[in-house]
Amino acid sequence: MNMFLETLIGGLLAGTMYSLVAIGFVLIYKASGVFNYAQGSLLLFAALTFVTLTDQGVPALGAIAVTIGLLVLTAITIEKLLLRPLTNRSPMTLFMATLGLSYVVEGVAQGIMGSQVRALNLGIDDLPIFLGDIMISQFDLIAAGVALAIVVVLSLLFNRTRIGIQLRGVADDTRAALSLGIDINRIWQIVWAVAGLVGLVAGLLWGARQGVQFSLSLVVLKALPVLIIGGFTSIPGAIVGGLIVGAGESLAETYIGPYLGGGITPWFAYALALVFLFIRPAGLFGERQIERV
């Protein structure tokens, strides 16, 4: 029983790390209907910028401030050079644009800051904590706390601020928002900047776990099943989706893996997502699209 509980809790906590990545996607999808393939590249760019600055002797807080500044600048540039000229184009066109953007961001980031693996020490040791006989990861526990804090902050932003109400307005009906005088370009800049900040947090946590390197951009692959399960438009959905994927793949690897030769985590998450697609195509918390025909 202890083994089962430990696997379950470990999986749930690991799942919050996936949720952190998924939240970045949700923010942009909610506000613009764009599936931002470049989210992983932005995550890499953010972590690489931070670690490059700290390697140069910049204090951590200063490095975070500069990185945030660069992310905001990047968001404005993306909106002006990429999104604005493509306004009213099909979602597939926008998706392809973000696909291209991901290569540009990765190439520029690695070209300027190098491709060497960098160590990132956030001062959080990945050590075990014991609850009776059940071992949990201190690092994962803190990551879960950070994810929770982000959800709270984003909920406050969406529900209690003027910008948040505008964001929701754009998400609900872009044309209606435009007719009310909401500056949609500014909203997009804000959303991309906030998604960049979430990417920074996710990048720092993932970077501390596995080193800051190119493969950070590939953690987005973990976010896809999370989004399918939780829904592309819901931040709580991203959290719940992450928990389901984390717990599901951990339990599956431990209890089903040995019968299938092991190493089943990558496809198990997608198999799980496929089941949800059949049962609930919009995800657990996603908005059901009803179209008049």
Next chain:
Amino acid sequence: MKRLLVAALLAGTLLSGLTPASADEVSQYIPLPTYRVGAYASSGELWWAGERDYFRYINEVEGGVEGVKLNYEEFETEWSPDRTVEVYERVKAGKDGSPLAFFFTHGTPATYALLEKAAADKIPLIDPAGGKTETVDGTVFPYAFPLLFSYYSQASTGINYIAEKVGGFDKLRGLKIATVYHDSAYGRASQPAVEVLAKKYGFENIQIPVADPGNEQSPQWRQIREQKPDWVFLRTWGVSTVVALKTAQRFGFPADHIIGDVWAGSESDAIPAGTAAIGYSALAPYPGGTDFEIHKRLKAEILDKGKSDLRDQKLFGAVNYNIGLVNAALAVEALRTGYKHFGARPLNGEEGRWAFEHLTIDDKRLEEIGFKGLLQQIKITPTDHEGGGAARIQSWDGEKWVLQTDWIKADHELLNPLIQAGAAAYAKENGITPRTPETETN
């Protein structure tokens, strides 16, 4: 008209600058499929710096190999086998009058993809410490060279080192040795050898796969904690090594009882793991460090003169840089062997095969070329395309790799029948009649 004339003159001047200085001076063409961007760029960037620095040293300081200059050219592949195949197709006819003497695949998947094609084109594929293990048998695979250290040799050397640590081979009986491996052709490649070794020495063989990319390994290390192995052989790659070391620390498995294989033992693996990597050991057919004669020569002639391809000179002597040096030296010494036999002119694929099959680097030669301690003695023959099969062991002290042993040889008596059986099965499946090198003339 006047503008046209000026443009023509300008074009003529520019083109004349691109013409080789002397039509008689034909250099040996060496294409390099590389990966400076993408998921594996962190190792590639240093690897190509090592290869390029050594080739530049040979050209500029030694005047080429037996007077023949090396014309090396990079092609970005992002470690993608299909792109490497595309590069191969583009370069297999050679360039600027030079045929292709060999083709560095720079990756096991690419070697697999090109195996049959290169054999048909009679171009040797060079993949040190990689490739398909059965290709050690040159009678079935005349054009594949998994030089230095096959995957079977890696398993055997690892077990030999564990035996040394526990006080002898008899002490292996009853031990549990787990292999945590990247779930890919590379990761699974050593399994037949470990199985045979487990039978011979009586240890329990536990195999635990980690799916790519391996950035979450709690289930695997929970299994380790439950099964309590005495040693772990880590056959991971890229991010899966870093995460393995960190997760092992969390689950309380001691780093000094983990032995990584060749591709899990560079600074890129150890530095990001922080304190979790202290005491971790790895097989080193390519040891790290700058305490070798060749590094002194390169520093004086290449680095200090600003000619190095290294972006950050602090990484001079990193394991991946040294991989590049060793691989380049193997190519240079093979070409030298060929030039001495066929004459100092660019070689073609068949001549390249002969050159590699007669490559011998003994202690004396290692001293001369400055690779003593960095490269093992090697003797390739038409029947043995590995030619070495040994590694040193290095341990991570928190800042750098520290060599722990001299060269430890694999148990070839045990491994050769396994290799020959695999090669024979391949020959049967593909209708290949194994060659009889003793009857060949050259």
